[in-house]
Amino acid sequence: MSSPSALNLRNFLASVEADDPQGILRVREPVNLDYDPTAVVMEMEKTGRSPVVWFERVGKSPFPVVVNLFGARRRYALALGVPTERLIEEWAARNDRLVDPVLRQTGPIHDVVITGSAVDLLGTLPIMRHFANDAGPYITNAIVIAKDPDTGVRNASFHRMQVKGKNLIGTSLHSRRHLWTYMQRAEERGEDLAVAVVIGAHPLFIFGGLWKGPITSDEYAVTGGLMGAPLEITAGRTVPVEVPCEAEIVLEGRILAKARGPEGPFAEFTGYASERSTEHVLEVSAICHRKDAIYHDIIPGISDEHTSLLAVPSEARLLRTLRQHFPNTTAVSYPKSGTCRLHAYIAMRNPAPGQAKNAAAVAFGDDLSLKLVAVVDDDVDVRNDSEVLWAMATRMQADEDIDIIRHAMGAILDPSNHAGMTSKMIIDATRPSANFPARHTLPPDAVRNAQAILKKVRG
Numbered sequence: 444m445s446s447p448s449a450l451n452l453r454n455f456l457a458s459v460e461a462d463d464p465q466g467i468l469r470v471r472e473p474v475n476l477d478y479d480p481t482a483v484v485m486e487m488e489k490t491g492r493s494p495v496v497w498f499e500r501v502g503k504s505p506f507p508v509v510v511n512l513f514g515a516r517r518r519y520a521l522a523l524g525v526p527t528e529r530l531i532e533e534w535a536a537r538n539d540r541l542v543d544p545v546l547r548q549t550g551p552i553h554d555v556v557i558t559g560s561a562v563d564l565l566g567t568l569p570i571m572r573h574f575a576n577d578a579g580p581y582i583t584n585a586i587v588i589a590k591d592p593d594t595g596v597r598n599a600s601f602h603r604m605q606v607k608g609k610n611l612i613g614t615s616l617h618s619r620r621h622l623w624t625y626m627q628r629a630e631e632r633g634e635d636l637a638v639a640v641v642i643g644a645h646p647l648f649i650f651g652g653l654w655k656g657p658i659t660s661d662e663y664a665v666t667g668g669l670m671g672a673p674l675e676i677t678a679g680r681t682v683p684v685e686v687p688c689e690a691e692i693v694l695e696g697r698i699l700a701k702a703r704g705p706e707g708p709f710a711e712f713t714g715y716a717s718e719r720s721t722e723h724v725l726e727v728s729a730i731c732h733r734k735d736a737i738y739h740d741i742i743p744g745i746s747d748e749h750t751s752l753l754a755v756p757s758e759a760r761l762l763r764t765l766r767q768h769f770p771n772t773t774a775v776s777y778p779k780s781g782t783c784r785l786h787a788y789i790a791m792r793n794p795a796p797g798q799a800k801n802a803a804a805v806a807f808g809d810d811l812s813l814k815l816v817a818v819v820d821d822d823v824d825v826r827n828d829s830e831v832l833w834a835m836a837t838r839m840q841a842d843e844d845i846d847i848i849r850h851a852m853g854a855i856l857d858p859s860n861h862a863g864m865t866s867k868m869i870i871d872a873t874r875p876s877a878n879f880p881a882r883h884t885l886p887p888d889a890v891r892n893a894q895a896i897l898k899k900v901r902g
Contacts, residue, residue: 445551450645450670451689452737455522456509459495462521468494476502477572477580484511484742493747504569506738512646513741514748519755522646523669531775534759538654542667544674550688554734556680562610567730568642568692569738570606576716578707580606583741585614586641586652588684589698591621592628597685599652599662603743604640605706610727613706614698615720617855621658626698626723635697637682638725643691643739648674653756681728691736695729710744712753712782715858750783757810761787764809769794769802776825785857786815788825794818794873800846803869812854817870822882834872838879844871 445451459466474480480498487493493514501508512518520527523534557567564570570580582604589598598621605613616623629636641648651666663685667674676685682695702724708716742748754777765772774790777783787810789802799818806816819825819834839845846869853865 445689449689450647450672451551452509452643452645452691452739455645456495456497456512456737458521459512459518463517466494466518467497469497469499471499473500474498474502476504476569478575480508480510480571480740481573481742481744481746484514484746484748487511488514488747501569501571501738504738506569506736508569508571508738508740509643510740510742511746511748512739513752514746516751516755519646519650519751522650530755531758531762534650534756535763537669538656538665538759538763540668540671541660541664542670542673543661544663544667544676544685546685547675547677547688550675550677551733552686552688552690552693552731553677553680555732555736557730558681558728562727562730564606564609564612564694564727564730566609569740571740573743574710574716576708577710578605578705581709581743582606582612582640582642583743584642584649584739586644586649587614587622588639588641588686589622589625589636590684591625591658592632592634592636594659596659596661597663598622598625598658599641599654599666601652603709604725605709607704607706610696612694612696612725612727613704613720614723614725615706616723617719617721619855620655623721624658629698630700633700635700635726637679637684637697638695639679639682639684639686640694640696640725641687641690641692642694643737644687644689645670648687648690650756653752655756655760679729680731686731690733691739692730692732694727695731696725696727699724699726711856712743712745712749712784713856713858714745714782717856717858719855745779745782747779750779753777754779754783757784757787761789761806761809765789765802765805768805769798771798772802773821774825778826778828778831780828781815784812784854786817787813788831789816789818790821790823790825791818791873792821794820799871799873800869803871807848807851807867811852812857813867814853814857814865815868815870817872819872820874823872831872835870838874839870839872840875844875845869 498508520530525533675688703722706720708718711717771792776788803816848867
């Protein structure tokens with residue numbers, strides 16, 4: 444049994460409710476397994492609402508389903524223990540910390556262990572269809588844990604997973620990063636790759652699965668750095684991969700060497716049903732879960748939750764990278780209008796001539812998915828699309844301030860790319876000269892007075 448202070452999903456949900464009594468919406472009436480949870484969240488987005496939604500009765504499943512945990516940045520900040528305005532700065536700072544995990548004999552994750560012929564993914568878990576275009580039921584909150592075949596260093600990464608049978612999953616390693624490299628090396632040897640798939644954990648563990656850094660870094664140590672304490676792990680039951688003691692659900696199995704099978708389409712962050720896939724096949728050998736497990740699902744597509752999960756860690760990483768070269772970088776943003784993956788905005792304080800374009804070039808090197816980077820002055824709020832567009836309208840001339848890089852590597856999931864290749868645009872929307880006109884402003888006292896007046900009027 445876990446202690447009340449354990450870093451797990453259920454304790455974090457309790458802290459969400461303590462922080463904001465309206466932060467969790469509990470749906471007690473039965474809902475359909477397929478589509479209903481997605482539709483509820485997408486309808487709330489239309490009205491600007493973003494609570495965690497806890498469905499108590501989903502289809503015939505005995506497991507409750509929690510969705511939209513990451514629909515608001517306030518909850519990211521709560522997980523890190525900082526004010527929302529400090530979220531990106533704190534995340535960037537913790538990226539450099541490593542705390543090695545601690546191996547335990549067992550943990551709550553092994554309350555229930557299902558192996559052999561008893562493994563039945565759809566018969567055990569509430570794995571749902573999210574959008575009408577999806578090829579089948581998908582696990583969307585799947586953090587794959589694998590070990591480097593040469594060094595044993597652990598990697599954690601998100602991958603979409605289509606359930607195709609009692610113990611078979613189709614998955615795509617389209618990120619072309621560490622797990623892809625592991626699998627290539629394993630296949631060269633004719634070997635399967637042992638993996639564990641974590642479904643439901645404390646947000647800081649999930650943030651570790653979003654981390655991107657050197658292939659030599661053990662990402663359980665990265666997670667410990669985010670947590671500020673060692674991650675407690677225990678040995679897998681059917682694979683030589685350690686798993687978090689406090690996880691809700693873990694699937695154990697192997698990605699099969701040389702095996703391929705159709706996977707997709709799937710509703711991706713681009714807003715399209717993507718058919719692009721590496722078509723890898725995962726054979727599941729065990730389902731492990733807590734006796735009272737919570738099934739944590741992430742709403743895919745261009746939902747607030749999915750896109751912010753892409754944006755927040757990308758912003759933290761890019762801010763850290765840019766400041767190593769340009770200390771006058773003040774803020775970065777991956778806007779939802781750019782799917783939180785394909786566009787980035789950078790704010791700089793008094794950039795020197797040409798520095799804005801250099802910063803954009805560094806951003807493209809840091810993140811191959813980017814296809815547009817706009818650089819603005821630090822008086823522009825990069826979290827506000829209208830402000831950035833205003834800067835482009837009033838501080839940019841297309842013949843001098845736009846540059847195109849052709850035939851560069853891009854995001855494979857960008858539906859407009861050409862065999863993985865894309866063009867990239869730099870927009871310098873910074874003030875072109877020191878004597879440029881000043882923005883009109885209000886005295887700070889007047890702003891404070893207005894805020895006080897409106898607070899009284901609203902009662």
